[in-house]
Amino acid sequence: MAQLKVFNSLQPGAPVPFEPLEQGKVSWYACGPTVYDHSHLGHARNYVSTDIIRRIMLHYFGYNLKFVMNITDVDDKIILKARRAKLLELEKSKTYTESELSKLAATAFQSYAEGNLPELVQTDGPELSPSNYADRRDAAYGKVLAGGTLTGEGKPGDAEAKMKMHLSNLTAAAQAIQENKVFGGADEILLPYLDSLYKDSIDGKDHSIFTKVTQYWEAQFMEDMDNLNVLRPDYITRVTSYVPQIAKFVEKIVEKGFAYEADGSVYFDIAAFERAGNPYARLCPNSRNDKALQEEGEGSLSKNLGGKRGAGDFALWKKSKAGEPVWPSPWGEGRPGWHIECSVMASDILGSQMDIHSGGIDLAFPHHDNELAQSEAYFCSHGKEHHWVKYFFHMGHLSISGSKMSKSLKNFQTIKDALKDDYTPRGMRIVFLLGRWNDGVEISPDMRTMAEVWETTLNNFFTTAKSLITQAGPQSIQSLSINGTTEPTELQQTLQKAQSEMKSALSDSFDTPRAMRVISELVKEANIHINTHKSDMDNPGLEAITRWLTKMVGIFGLDANASPPYEGLGWTSSASGANLSPQEAVKPYLKVHLSVKSEVERLALHSEALDSLMRTDVDGEFTALERSGTKDTEALAMPYLRSVSRIRDELRRIAPSSDKKKEILALSDQIRDIDLTNLGVYLDDRSDQASLIKFVPKEELLAAREEKAAKEREKAAAKDKARLERERIEREKEEKAKVNPVDMFKDDRFSAWDEKGIPTKTKEGEDVTKSALKKMQKEWQKQDQVHQAWKAKSGL
Structure with a gap:
């Protein structure tokens, strides 16, 4: 049996053997979301990939897994979001004259540009305003807006994405201000300006200002995860529920000499930690002096906190400034640092050590490196190193146009919009399965197309295979083991090979791209067998393959209606009838x-x-299934559907020789196109075999029926149009035929005619030329023939 190996960020390089702290059990802490805005595809990439690994460990490798995820419901981004929302709400309640509101908007507009896009603000010339903004924008940042870079070299990245975000905010605001729609249209530029004026007025002890925002966005996040079929965590922890524990945790680190207080804040002392023999920045040693990452880790509201001994020292506890939430602590009123929250919450649930800690790759430094340092400082004994985490899993981030998808950059597509416009939950999960969980993913049309092809291929196989297996009757519906004493068939050998390859793929650090290829190849081989063995189908082998594939897609989370141990045939119907009695479930059939x-x-x-089929004891077949205890509506309905299908096949056979052919064929079409379509059942007619009963989502069948009807209507409309055109042409021909050839040239073009009515003189009195005369004589003869035929037809 292959040994499970995993990529571990603490041991860069090839996958290493996975050996949990306690055999058969796995403890896992995942960094959850900071809840202040919509979840986007980058979050989907992280949490769906995490969910895939979790499901594989649970339902493929069989680990007893304890999974903990936190919700960050207090940090700098949340504080800003909540505080500004409150201030904007208060501002909207004020009474403004039109000129006062216009002045407020213009000042905020100027302030936003100065702070984020200084090249728009000219030292000489007119002041920046909504009316001259567009010209200045295009002059200063036209290259970036056209897809270029600030320097004119390379590909655009995060800096360009941030610039586009600010330009977008100003563009929307300029339009709104000029249309006198300041509130609503110009909020993005008003928010930071109002915050600069009134943030001190926010009562930091009124935590409801902040929890009102976080509770709403947490519910939105959970709804998104449910829609993506992400398993709920076993434990959810929230920072605001742990503040007293966080303060005590920090206090102990201070007591051990690994942290110090400065002006009401507490910082981790990296130098002291390393002097004690502990390594720092184990995950990203090359990033330890990256000031940009360090500042991002501290948060935008903490830039001016002083008193650090070392440049890289990070806040465990922050002294709250005016307008920030506050909690009591030994160092005065303050709030937790970002990194400390995970150390406290994870340790509270999982203890002093855990098997797995996971999160997005962007969290590796400083967040996870700082977590490691402060946790190991807390738990370590004098002179003895402590390992808080055995395996770190970092999910590759999602990028768009070369830039990391980020809420702060506003270059993201929300999960809700993605599911509404571009993806199904299954389709999105397939996209992530087609890439390694620890690799970056670039959004592209090709990636989506690959996922759609994979899903369509499997859908078609499940539909056909399930039909073939169930069509054969109850005797073939059995759970099959291919490890018996008899020689395995060709299909069973193919399945054994696929199972071995799947084990190898998933043991290689959950190599899902390879696993997906194994599934594709198995489906290909099974389809070849189906197409080449119509009369001697290996139904038991086909059933074994179908059941194994059903189990694997269930383990991968691709069937939202399925549950472990994923025993079935193909996708589970959302209307499985589990809440209905068998008699109620089969009533429509x-x-x-x-x-x-x-x-x-x-x-x-x-x-x-036909007489034999009409006498078949279908109710007896149903009763036997009912007694078996199955709740599967499709299985319960099969006796009735099989009977209907066989009766219809016989009707089609006898129709050609029957004097009731028209009525029989009408009944056949009624059964297939209306009665069964309305039940989500499709009969695939086969010339040399019984029709295949296929369960297809009712919506798809109705859409296909409507498309067929639309084409028939279009064809009928085209036929009517052609008929009307023919009738028009016939009418014109008839009207023309009524004209006597003697009169056909009697008009003002000529001044003299012979006895047949053929012109001899032009209107100017000149002789008609020989060539013209010859041409008119031919026309006269042709008209004479048509006219005589019309007279004969009309009896004249």
Whole structure:
């Protein structure tokens, strides 16, 4: 059996053997979202990829897994979002004259440009205003807006994305201000300006200002995760529920000499930590002096906190400034640093050590490196190193146009919009399965097309295979083991090979791209067998393949309606009838069955085969299935559907020789195109075999029926148009035929004619030329023939 190996950020390079702290059990902490805005595709990439690995560990490798995820519901971004929303709400309640509101907007507009796009603000010349903004924007940043870079070299990245965001905000604001729609249209430039004026007025002890925002966005995040079929965590922790524990955790680190207080804030002392023999920045040693990452980790509201001993020292506890939430602590009123929250919450649930810690790759430094340092400082004994995490999993980020997808850059597509416009939940998950979880993913049309092809291929296989297996009757519906004593068939050997390759792929650090190729190849081989063995199908082998594929797509989370141990045939129907009694579940199918039998009796149709089918004890077959305890509506409905399909096949066979051919064929079409389509059942007619019963989503069948009807209407409309055109042409021909050839040239072009009415003189009195005369004589003869034919037809 292959040994599970995993990529571990603490040991860069090839995958290493996975050996949990306790055999068979896995403890896992995942960094959850900071909830202050819509979740985007970058979040989907992180949490869906995490979910895929979690499901594989649970349902493929069989680990007993404890999964913890935090919700960051207090940090600098949340504070700004909540505070500004409150200030804007208060501002909208004020009474403004039109000139006062215009002045407020113009000042905010100028302030936003100065702070974010200084090249728009000229030292000489007119002041920047909404009216001259567009010209200045195009002059200063035209290259960036056209897809170029600030320097004119290379590809655009985060800096250009941020610039485009600010330009977009100013563009929207300029238009709104000129249309006197300041509130609503210009909020993005008003928010930072109002914050600069009134942030001190926010009461930091009124935590509801902030929790009102975070509770709303947490609910939105959870809804997105549910829609993506991401398993809920076993434990969810929230920072605001842990503030007293965080303060105590920090206090102990201070007592151990690895942190110090400065002006009401507490910083981790990296130098002291390393002097004690502990390594810092184990995940990203090359980033430890990256000032931009360090500042980003501290947060935008913490830039002016002083008193650090070392440039890289990071805040464990922050002294709250005016307008920020506050909690009591030994160092005065303040709030937790960003990194400390995860250390406290993870340790509270999982203890002093855990098997796995995960998050997006952008969290590796400084967030995860700082977590490691402060946690190992807390737990370490004198002179003895402590390993807080055994394996760090970092999910590759999602990028768009070369820039990381980010809420702060506003270059993202929300999960809700993506699911509404571009993806299905299954389709999005397939996209992520087609890439390695720790590799970056660039959004592209080709990537989506690959996912759509993979899904369509599997859909078609499941539909056909399930039909073939169920069509053969109850005797073939069995759970099959291919490890018996008999020699395996060709299909069973193919399955054994695929199972071995799947084990190898998933043991290689959850190599899902390879796993997806294994599935594709197995489907290809099974389809070849189906197409080349119509009379000697290996139904048991086909069933074994279908059941194994069903299990694998269930493990990968591709079937939102399925649940472990994923035993079934193909996708699970959303309307499985689990909440209905078997009799209630099959009522629609029974109704169609009775209707078809009634129509056959009404038409007084008979043949030896048809009479036998009409006498079949279908209710007995259903009763046997009911007693088996199955809740699968499709399985319960099969006796009735099989009977209807066989009756219809016999009707089609006898129709050509029957004097009721038209009525029989109409009934056949009614059964297939209306009765069964309305139930989400499609009959695939085959000339040399019984029709295949296929369960297809009702919406797809109805859409296909409507498309067919639309084409028929279009064809009928074209036929009517052609008929009307023919009738018009015939009318014109008839009107022309009525004209006597003697009169056809009697007009003002000529002044004299012979006895037949053929012109001899032009209107100017000149002789008609020989060539013209010859041409008119031919026309006269042709008209004479047409006219004589019309007279004969009309009896004149």
